[in-house]
Amino acid sequence: KTVFVTGAAGFIGSHTVTELLRAGYRVIAIDNFANAVPGEDGHAASLTRAEQLTGRSITFYQCDLLEKPELTKIFSKHKIDFVIHFAAMKAVGESMQKPLFYYKNNIVSTINLLEVMKEHGVYNMVFSSSCVVYGNPQYLPIDEAHPTGNVTNVYGRTKYAVEQMFEDICRAEKQWNIIPLRYFNPLGAHPSGKIGEDPIRAFTNLMPLIGEVALGKRSELTVLGGDYDTEDGTSARDFIHVMDLATGHVAALKKLEENPRYKVYNLGTGKGCTVLQLISAFEKVTGQKIPYKIQDRRLGDIPAIWGDCSLAERELNWKAEHTIEQMCEDFWRWLTSNPAGYRSDDPAVSAKDRAIIDSHISHSTALESGDK
Known part of the structure; x- marks a missing residue:
């Protein structure tokens, strides 16, 4: 079976493509490189590595979903069974400043x-949604029946609007099957250290920021808010390993074959972890001190x-398997093997970054052994 993946070169997209290839699907992938690194010959750097890891090939097109004629060409050329739709802008702060763009x-x-x-008779889709559609939790843990729509930012409103549109379409037109997956907070990287998070746009996610502090590229981490009603006063999130999310998408594709019409699932671990707990897990796994x-x-x-x-867990036969420590460990492996992200293959870039890392890590290791 053939899966068409939008936003395939991004963080979650690239890890999911790897799992799709492993599960035996053929993959047609598109990305517009708005937040992913182009590689050699216009292929995506992350997807080249996905091919190396799996020994399978991907058909890739650089394409923007706003360019409808380009999209039509691709659909006319291939017989597509399923679509997984990741492509979206996702920075909460930026969405508030540029609503029209979002x-x-x-x-x-x-x-x-x-x-x-619809023009090509493809009616099965898995959609990348988010727990932001729930807004401020009225109760915890949040299940799929929790009210949605009371959303506090533009990014979240776009996800909510798209979910509503899907629900309406599936109600009115019987041939559609759409599964939105509401993810919590993805972390980690592929265990091989070959694929990971490498955003082109400024980091807004916590983990890459912790990484920059660990590598000495930033002097300290800024933690926003220390007076929340949580165990240690810092905000709590449901962090989930990106590989668990990836297997969740494969499980959702199998579910589409049962014609569920419109069905939403949460993908998380079911546990909250505060910012300080994440920092402490990272310090424990890596031996790096994170001043904040x-x-x-x-x-x-x-x-x-x-x-x-x-x-x-009941309907997709899926469950998050990885711990916070594994998320930190896999992320650190990715970061130290690829100090300049996917550009680490360029010798000039990588030598400079490698030098920063080596001096910083040997320095902090020396401090640690001095402490003992």
């Missing part, structure tokens, strides 16, 4: 995709959120 990019692009799918300072909370941030993921 609405167009996340919603219009999805409408283009649906229209082209606590600043005021960020407007609109949610104190604590974690999911009830028992529905996915």
Whole structure:
């Protein structure tokens, strides 16, 4: 069976493609490189590595979903069975400053995709949604029945709007099967250290920021908010290993074959972990000290959120297997093997970064042995 994957070169996309190849699917992948690194000959760097890891090949097109004629060409050329739709802009802060850009990019692009799918008789999709659609939790853990739509930022509103659109389409047109997966907070990297998170745009995720401190590229981590009603005052999230998310997508594809029409699943671990607990797990696994300072909370941030993921366990036969420590360990392996992300293959870039890392890590290891 053939799966068409949008946003395939990104963090979650590239890990999912690796799992799809391992599961025997043929993959047609697109990305517009808005937040992913192009590699040799216009292929995506992350997907080249996915091919190396699995020994299978990917058909890749650089394509933007807003360019409908390009999309139509690809669908006319291949027989596609399923679509997994990751492509979207996803920075919460930026979405508040550039609402029109986010609405167009996340919603219009999805409408283009649906229209082209329909023209070519492709009606099965897994969608990359998010726990942001729940807004501020009314209870914890959050299950799929928790009210949605009371969303505090533009990024979240685009995800909510797209979910609503899918639900309406599946109700009105019987041939559609769409499964939105509401993820919690993805961390980690492929255990091989060959694929990981390498955003082109400024880091807003916590883990890459912790990584920069560990490598000495930043002097300390800024923790936003120390007065939340949680165990240690810092906000709590349901961190999930990106490889668990990847297997969740493969499980959702199998579910599509049962014609579920419209069905939503949470993908998380079902446990909350605070920012300070994450820092301490990272320090324990890597031996690197992470200095931090606590600043005021960020407007609109949610104190604590974690999911009830028992529905996915029952109906998709899926469960998150990795611990916080494994997420830290895999992320650190990726970071130290690829100090300049996917550009680490370029000798000039990598020599400079490698020197920074070596001096910093040997320095902090020396400090540690001095401490004992």
